[in-house]
Amino acid sequence: MCNPSLTNYFARPEDITRVPSRPTTATSGCCTYTYRRAGTFRSTGKIRQLRADGVTPNGQNDIPWTGTVVINSDCDKGTVTVSHNIKAVNKTADTTSYPDTVAVSDADLTAMLEKVPPAIERAWNSRRYKLKITDNRCGERLFDVIFVVRMSDSSPHYAINFVNVPGMGTSNDVAGITSGRSYILPPDRGKFNLGDSRSATDDGDECLEPHEFGHMIGLKDEYLDIPHDRGGVKYEFPDKTTETVAVNGELMGSMSNKKAEPIRYCVTIAYAAIALLEANGHAVTDCVIL
Numbered sequence: 001m002c003n004p005s006l007t008n009y010f011a012r013p014e015d016i017t018r019v020p021s022r023p024t025t026a027t028s029g030c031c032t033y034t035y036r037r038a039g040t041f042r043s044t045g046k047i048r049q050l051r052a053d054g055v056t057p058n059g060q061n062d063i064p065w066t067g068t069v070v071i072n073s074d075c076d077k078g079t080v081t082v083s084h085n086i087k088a089v090n091k092t093a094d095t096t097s098y099p100d101t102v103a104v105s106d107a108d109l110t111a112m113l114e115k116v117p118p119a120i121e122r123a124w125n126s127r128r129y130k131l132k133i134t135d136n137r138c139g140e141r142l143f144d145v146i147f148v149v150r151m152s153d154s155s156p157h158y159a160i161n162f163v164n165v166p167g168m169g170t171s172n173d174v175a176g177i178t179s180g181r182s183y184i185l186p187p188d189r190g191k192f193n194l195g196d197s198r199s200a201t202d203d204g205d206e207c208l209e210p211h212e213f214g215h216m217i218g219l220k221d222e223y224l225d226i227p228h229d230r231g232g233v234k235y236e237f238p239d240k241t242t243e244t245v246a247v248n249g250e251l252m253g254s255m256s257n258k259k260a261e262p263i264r265y266c267v268t269i270a271y272a273a274i275a276l277l278e279a280n281g282h283a284v285t286d287c288v289i290l
């Protein structure tokens with residue numbers, strides 16, 4: 001029988017840094033447990049955004065994010081489930097805050113938003129990320145990573161202001177406050193634009209919400225953004241290997257690829273899973289994203 005743990009914890013980045021140097025003493029075998037954490041996951045400092053030159057760090061690390069992470073081991077198989085409840089706030093009639101927005105009724109908004117969770121889940125589950133984790137109590141085992149997203153006012157992880165600005169709007173300010181830009185304000189708020197042609201809500205393209213979901217698990221933009229001096233990202237993985245990615249066609253880059261494909265997009269989940277295991281007495285010695 002598994003013994004669910006509801007412990008709240010936080011592993012510091014320096015704890016995670018120790019991971020590869022620990023000896024493995026366990027032999028592989030049956031290990032059964034469920035550990036759960038709901039709340040804010042802080043920055044690991046393992047994702048560093050680069051300046052517009054694509055080389056120099058610009059001082060911004062991965063952003064804090066909110067969610068529920070459950071790691072479950074059923075004998076020798078495991079899952080890491082990442083869940084998000086999104087609360088929709090209808091700001092489509094708030095022309096004081098958003099001058100170009102066009103009103104949408106609550107009923108119509110609810111109908112439109114039914115398309116958002118499936119779009120995010122398609123984008124993030126189609127590849128089926130896996131984590132191969134080795135620890136001193138259970139040895140090596142493979143975990144399927146599953147993303148679950150719901151529109152729900154109950155225990156929301158994110159409260160999102162929904163606006164309806166055609167395109168980017170006429171007041172395309174850099175900060176995106178009055179324009180049609182969508183963004184996440186870490187750790188638990190954001191603004192999404194229904195009028196963006198890339199939104200899943202209008203049966204058209206559907207890369208906007210999956211891209212914003214990347215921010216909802218702490219990832220940074222990889223695209224070139226000269227006004228904000230952004231031009232790529234350097235990732236450090238749990239095994240201490242690194243990858244530098246500057247300006248590309250992936251989901252967190254230009255959004256031309258609608259699915260989360262790169263290994264690196266699962267790195268904040270890997271660190272969350274490691275921290276959850278370590279908080280429950282496992283010493284993690286290796287974690288590889290597959």
Ligand SMILES: [Zn+2]
Nearest residue numbers: 211212215221
């Ligand atoms: Zn972005």
